[in-house]
Amino acid sequence: MKNLFSIVSSFILLVLNNYSSQAQTYSLELEMDSIGYINKVVCYKIGVTNTGDQNFYLAGQNYRLFYDSEKIEFIEISGSSCLPTGIYTPFELVNTVKNVNATGTGDLPFEDNLGFINGYIDLNDTQNGGLFIEPDSTLYSARLCFEILDKSLEVACFDITLANEEETSDYATAFNEISVWNGPNNTGAAIGDEYFNIYADTLSDCVDFVENSFLECNDGIDNDGNGFIDCDDMSCSKPAITNIQILNPTQASCPDGDNGSIVIISSNTTRFSKDGGINWQSNGSFTDLKGESYNLQLINDATGCFSDTTITLIPVLCDEICNDGIDNDGNGLIDCEDMSCGKPAITNIQIINPTQASCPDGDNGSMTITSDNTTRYSNDGGITLQSNGIFTDLVGRTYNIQLINDATGCITDTTVTLPPILCNEICNDGIDNDGNGFIDCEDISCGRPSITNILITNPTQTSCPYGDNGSMIITSDNTTRYSDDGGITWQSNEIFTELTGGTFPIQVINDVTGCTSDTMVILTSILCNEICNDGIDNDGNGLIDCEEDICNCENKLKDIVYPNIFSPTNNDGINDLLYIHINTNIFENFVDIEIYNRWGNLIHIGKNQDIANLWNGKQTQGGSQVVQGVYIVKISMFEKNSKDKIIKIFSLTLI
Numbered sequence: 001m002k003n004l005f006s007i008v009s010s011f012i013l014l015v016l017n018n019y020s021s022q023a024q025t026y027s028l029e030l031e032m033d034s035i036g037y038i039n040k041v042v043c044y045k046i047g048v049t050n051t052g053d054q055n056f057y058l059a060g061q062n063y064r065l066f067y068d069s070e071k072i073e074f075i076e077i078s079g080s081s082c083l084p085t086g087i088y089t090p091f092e093l094v095n096t097v098k099n100v101n102a103t104g105t106g107d108l109p110f111e112d113n114l115g116f117i118n119g120y121i122d123l124n125d126t127q128n129g130g131l132f133i134e135p136d137s138t139l140y141s142a143r144l145c146f147e148i149l150d151k152s153l154e155v156a157c158f159d160i161t162l163a164n165e166e167e168t169s170d171y172a173t174a175f176n177e178i179s180v181w182n183g184p185n186n187t188g189a190a191i192g193d194e195y196f197n198i199y200a201d202t203l204s205d206c207v208d209f210v211e212n213s214f215l216e217c218n219d220g221i222d223n224d225g226n227g228f229i230d231c232d233d234m235s236c237s238k239p240a241i242t243n244i245q246i247l248n249p250t251q252a253s254c255p256d257g258d259n260g261s262i263v264i265i266s267s268n269t270t271r272f273s274k275d276g277g278i279n280w281q282s283n284g285s286f287t288d289l290k291g292e293s294y295n296l297q298l299i300n301d302a303t304g305c306f307s308d309t310t311i312t313l314i315p316v317l318c319d320e321i322c323n324d325g326i327d328n329d330g331n332g333l334i335d336c337e338d339m340s341c342g343k344p345a346i347t348n349i350q351i352i353n354p355t356q357a358s359c360p361d362g363d364n365g366s367m368t369i370t371s372d373n374t375t376r377y378s379n380d381g382g383i384t385l386q387s388n389g390i391f392t393d394l395v396g397r398t399y400n401i402q403l404i405n406d407a408t409g410c411i412t413d414t415t416v417t418l419p420p421i422l423c424n425e426i427c428n429d430g431i432d433n434d435g436n437g438f439i440d441c442e443d444i445s446c447g448r449p450s451i452t453n454i455l456i457t458n459p460t461q462t463s464c465p466y467g468d469n470g471s472m473i474i475t476s477d478n479t480t481r482y483s484d485d486g487g488i489t490w491q492s493n494e495i496f497t498e499l500t501g502g503t504f505p506i507q508v509i510n511d512v513t514g515c516t517s518d519t520m521v522i523l524t525s526i527l528c529n530e531i532c533n534d535g536i537d538n539d540g541n542g543l544i545d546c547e548e549d550i551c552n553c554e555n556k557l558k559d560i561v562y563p564n565i566f567s568p569t570n571n572d573g574i575n576d577l578l579y580i581h582i583n584t585n586i587f588e589n590f591v592d593i594e595i596y597n598r599w600g601n602l603i604h605i606g607k608n609q610d611i612a613n614l615w616n617g618k619q620t621q622g623g624s625q626v627v628q629g630v631y632i633v634k635i636s637m638f639e640k641n642s643k644d645k646i647i648k649i650f651s652l653t654l655i
Contacts, residue, residue: 025052026178028162030065033143036223037209038235038303040148040156043225045082047140048178050133057181058083058130059123061141064163064176069098070113072158073149078225079119080143087130089122091142109161116163117144129181145225157206217303231305237268238305239298246311249291254318255328260289262296262311270301277306291315322408336410342373343410344403351418354396359423360433365394367416371403374412378402382411396420427513441515447478448515449508456523459501464528465538470499472521480511487516501525532644551644560587560635560646565653568617569625577614578652580635587646592636595652598629617654628654 029047036042046063050056081091097116121142123130133139148156162176179187217236222229231238243265253259264272264284271280276295286294291313299306317330322341327334336343348370358364369377369389376385381400391399398417404410422435427446432439441448453475463469474482474494481490486505496504504521528538532551537544545551561581568576580591593606595615604620606613618625634649 025050027051028063028176028178029138030160030162031140034221034223035207036225037207038217038233039223039226040153040209041145041223041225042148042156042158042207043143043145044160045140046142046144047138048133049138050135053135055132055134057132058139058141059126059179059181059187060121060177061179062120062177063118063142065117065144066109066161066163067115067117068110068113068159069100069115070110072146072156073098074115074146075149076147077117078145080145081121082140082143083121083131087123087125087128089124091119091121094118094120110159119144123179123181123187126181126187127184129183153209155206155208217305231303236303236305237300238303239266239269239300239307241266241296241298241307241309244296244309244311246313248314249289249316251316251318254316255321256290257316257318258288258290260291260313262286262289262294262313264296264298266298266307268300268305269298271299273297273299276308289313322410336408341408341410342405343408344371344374344405344412346371346401346403346412346414349401349414349416351416353418354394354421356421356423359421360426361395362421362423363393363395365396365418366390366392367394367399367418369401369403371412373405373410374403375406376404378404379416381413394418427515441513446513446515447510448513449476449479449510449517451476451506451508451517451519454506454519454521456521458524459499459526461526461528464526465531465536466500467526467528468498468500470501470523471495471497472499472504472523474506474508476508476517478510478515479508481509483507483509484521486518499523532642546646560637560648562633562635562648562650562652564651565655566617567655568615569628569654577616578633579614582637586639587637588640594634596632596634597626598631603631626654630654 027049029049031045031047033043033045048058048061077093077096079091079093081088095116095118097114100114100116102111102114119142131139146158150156181187217230217233220230222233226233228234230236241264245263245265247259247261249257249260262274262284263286266284269284271282272284272286273280274286274289274294274296277297277299280299284298292315293310293312296309296311297306298308315330318328320327320329320331320333320335320338320340322335322338325335327338329338329340331338333339335341346369350368350370352364352366354362354365367379368391371389374389376387377389377391378385379391379394379399379401382402382404385404389403396418397420398415401414401416403412420435423433425432425434425436425438425440425443425445427440427443430439432443434443434445436443438444440446451474455473455475457469457471459467459470472484472495474496476494479494481492482494482496483490484496484499484504484506487507487509490509501523502525504523506519506521507516509516525540527540530537530539530541530543530545530548530550532545532548539548541548560583563575563578566575566578568578570576578593580593582589582591591607593604593615594602595604595606597603603626604615604618606615606620631652631654632649633652634647636645636647638645
């Protein structure tokens with residue numbers, strides 16, 4: 001069964017092998033390259049394959065082919081080189097013969113109706129050599145194209161083969177020749193220039209031109225080689241518009257203006273569109289059209305080719321519609337800009353500004369609007385509307401005036417400003433009532449307190465240890481009350497006494513207007529001499545009481561002698577009582593004694609140093625004997641001269 005070619009998948013491959021014991025051997029391949037389905041042009045390419053085991057440089061080539069001219073006739077046979085033009089000569093077609101009776105000239109294929117083709121390519125650059133071919137590599141060197149004579153053929157079948165015949169005849173020497181470059185100006189024949197009675201299989205196939213014609217017009221390739229690609233090629237039958245008849249819309253179709261029409265006359269057309277290919281119909285007649293531009297598109301579904309053009313219908317000038325955004329009557333004015341729409345026209349606005357009589361509100365202003373073509377009025381940009389143009393009880397500000405003609409929906413806008421009346425300043429409403437640029441207490445008329453002077457006296461040593469004999473006297477205008485703590489507490493006079501050093505947030509107020517003034521006052525703290533028994537850093541150096549060298553506490557503690565072990569439980573009369581020895585020349589002859597167990601519990605409190613108050617190892621509460629162990633003793637006494645309180649803490653082991 002014959003095979004039908006498709007442009008996507010098929011190719012014809014024919015190989016002619018030559019045999020030799022020499023190293024530089026080759027074979028030729030004949031392979032289908034392209035098919036022009038519409039112009040019926042079939043092209044082949046010829047490849048040279050190095051079948052030896054050594055590299056060689058391709059030099060000149062001489063190609064000869066046979067085909068069956070009874071099966072198919074060609075209008076034209078053309079050839080071209082696939083090799084670089086600087087290195088090789090162009091392909092030259094030497095001879096073509098068809099319909100030759102070659103019977104008896106040799107064992108030729110297609111002898112009764114032999115077709116013959118002969119062409120060659122020479123090496124141009126004999127100094128540097130030709131293209132390099134490695135073993136088992138193929139180089140495509142030439143391309144042959146055949147245009148079929150009978151253009152009405154839907155399916156064409158043909159037989160073609162590479163020639164290789166030892167005999168000669170009137171038309172040619174029937175074998176192929178390949179030469180190689182062996183160095184500058186030195187070329188020789190590759191194995192294959194001898195005569196052989198060997199033929200490759202004849203290519204015998206058919207091509208369906210009709211089935212593949214659509215693909216050819218949309219593949220981006222110049223399939224027939226005439227310089228025109230796809231639909232630019234006449235063979236693809238691109239739609240051709242021969243005439244367009246148009247009728248513009250008339251007044252009879254107002255307000256829509258849509259009775260225009262377009263009739264397209266064309267060839268090679270199967271479908272028509274007036275919107276650039278979005279919608280299609282099978283004929284070229286379009287009706288019910290408005291005056292606008294139409295993007296016409298025509299398509300030939302057989303080849304996929306289309307043509308485009310633009311046609312503009314002149315719109316009909318209808319009466320103006322006042323709210324459609326269109327210049328219906330064509331006078332250049334759209335909607336309410338057209339006089340026929342009766343847009344409101346303001347002829348006069350009478351205004352009366354607010355007067356002092358309306359203070360503090362200042363709202364006795366008014367305006368009266370006189371206009372044409374107006375049914376409703378607004379002074380707030382159309383938020384609220386009224387049927388007349390009189391507006392009263394207005395404060396001084398800018399008003400957005402809007403007038404409307406309800407019959408056409410047309411609107412006119414403007415702004416009107418009434419200057420505000422300058423009323424007396426109100427000191428707590430957040431408004432510049434008198435219009436001088438100052439609001440509330442910033443306005444001088446509100447009598448804001450003005451501090452003119454503050455006389456301060458810092459604390460002195462005479463107030464130690466508290467340092468609280470500082471004072472301040474505030475002098476200010478428009479003031480009824482004073483505060484030194486930011487308004488938390490108030491007094492009616494300006495004198496503050498018994499102040500320590502620190503920062504004071506001063507605030508003064510005018511109770512008549514509610515206005516206040518603020519400032520900060522700093523009194524310098526006095527650094528008192530250290531008191532050694534009050535738990536306070538009196539002199540401000542970071543050291544408290546006995547931490548100060550001035551207190552001399554360590555030397556004083558040397559005059560206190562105490563044991564670290566005593567034994568009240570053995571009743572041996574030795575160390576049975578806790579006795580602390582105190583220098584009575586330095587300390588008062590009485591001592592406070594506190595004793596704690598190891599858990600921090602107070603177990604004994606004693607006074608003075610007489611025998612009756614010495615600790616005997618028993619708890620103050622209950623009188624029970626304590627257990628052996630370590631106890632903490634705290635003693636407190638007073639120095640005779642300074643009256644400083646001295647504290648000593650030590651551990652005591654009871655055994």
